[in-house]
Amino acid sequence: MAGNVRARGAIALVFCVLVVSVVLLSFLPEERVVTLVRENGLVEMLTVVMYAVVVFCLLILPLRTRNVRTFAASGVVSLLCLRELDFHTRFTTMGIFKTKFYVSPEVPLSEKTIVTVVVLMIVVAVLLFARRHWAFFIQGLRRGETPSLAVACGLGCAVLSKMLDSMADLFHPLCFWYNPTIMLRAIEEVLEFGIPLFFLVAIYSFYKERLV
Secondary structure (H helix, E strand, C coil): CHHHHHHHHHHHHHHHHHHHHHHHHHCCCHHHHHHHHCCCCHHHHHHHHHHHHHHHHHHHHHHHCCCCCCHHHHHHHHHHHHHHCCHHHHCCCCCCCCHHHHHCCCCCHHHHHHHHHHHHHHHHHHHHHHHHHHHHHHHHHHHCCHHHHHHHHHHHHHHHHHHHHHHHHHHHHHCCCCCHHHHHHHHHHHHHHHHHHHHHHHHHHHHHHHHC
8 A cells, every 4th residue: 555655655756846947947048948958958868868767667677576467668758769860751751640641742652661660660560569458447447546647647747738738829828938849848858858767657556566
């Protein structure tokens, strides 16, 4: 019970860290914020480091607990880390998650073919992973189990960070003291930083539960 309370407290702590981070950024000069949240900036690099910590923890977890397989989960998190490092644009003519990549005449056919095969393999692997763990995840949410709640919070951060662009018009009137575009970018980076933090909480709480 005490371990579960501490894990729930860790979820609350992560929320506080994210909120305080956004508040602190809103009081910094705009030029400093742009530097912190730019591509390959401090916030993004911290996010990558935390993803690496998550992958490491997932790989060593089976060594500390019995009957636990986390290799597939570490692979999924590694994909998120590579996405954060912009690997989807580093080696191709344009971003592979854009429809334009697959229809543009500017992209060589050989490149489209290779990327399509790789993307399909990744999608299938992720879908199989989700299919295997979805019922367990939903069951955990219904029971209020901390690992599932923490994973849900991480997924929520991911979804919300991608929705910010569509929320720009709604956000502008609320951000009268700051450049709305810069503030939205800062919030997006902070939310993405929260994803691996919540995943770490999930791993910690899962490990503690297995020790009980």
